[in-house]
Amino acid sequence: MAIDPAIIGSRTAEHTVVVERGRLRFFAHATGQADPVYCDPDAAKQAGHRDLPVPPTFLFCLDMERPNPGAFYRDLGIDIRTILHGGQAFTYHAMAYAGDRLDFATRVTDVYAKKGGALEFIVRTTDVTRDGEPIAELVTTTVVRQIAADPTTKEASS
Numbered sequence: 001m002a003i004d005p006a007i008i009g010s011r012t013a014e015h016t017v018v019v020e021r022g023r024l025r026f027f028a029h030a031t032g033q034a035d036p037v038y039c040d041p042d043a044a045k046q047a048g049h050r051d052l053p054v055p056p057t058f059l060f061c062l063d064m065e066r067p068n069p070g071a072f073y074r075d076l077g078i079d080i081r082t083i084l085h086g087g088q089a090f091t092y093h094a095m096a097y098a099g100d101r102l103d104f105a106t107r108v109t110d111v112y113a114k115k116g117g118a119l120e121f122i123v124r125t126t127d128v129t130r131d132g133e134p135i136a137e138l139v140t141t142t143v144v145r146q147i148a149a150d151p152t153t154k155e156a157s158s
Helices: 021-030 043-044 059-061 071-075
Strands: 013-016 083-092 101-114 119-130 133-145
Touching: 021 043, 059 083, 059 101, 059 119, 059 133
Parallel strands: none
Antiparallel strands: 013 101, 083 133, 101 119, 119 133
């Protein structure tokens, strides 16, 4: 099933997330961050931050907190077993901190195919704001593998 390029410009429901200190500390620990600025509020303040700063890629984690993150693919008729993470990019405009209330607004910005349609790509751009102030722009590329309809394979029949 080819992905209809008419979805370009479509938007998913916006969502808001409050950044929690405990999650920032956990992320810093899980990613091996040794800089105390990312887990000690006093060290963060001494470094000129008003609270724990949000590490760069953590915004992607917060974006996944949207209600039912798989609904986008389901609504397009895409089997999640056929998707791959194709890439992500970030453009930062301002620092986010623990305690911030961040708004996420996502739109489809491109759809294209490669390998004769065997691989289709969906590019989504998410604007992250705090009280209307731009914080970051996240660009996520998802690859959808088109599985040939071979009735002898389990994937084609499930």
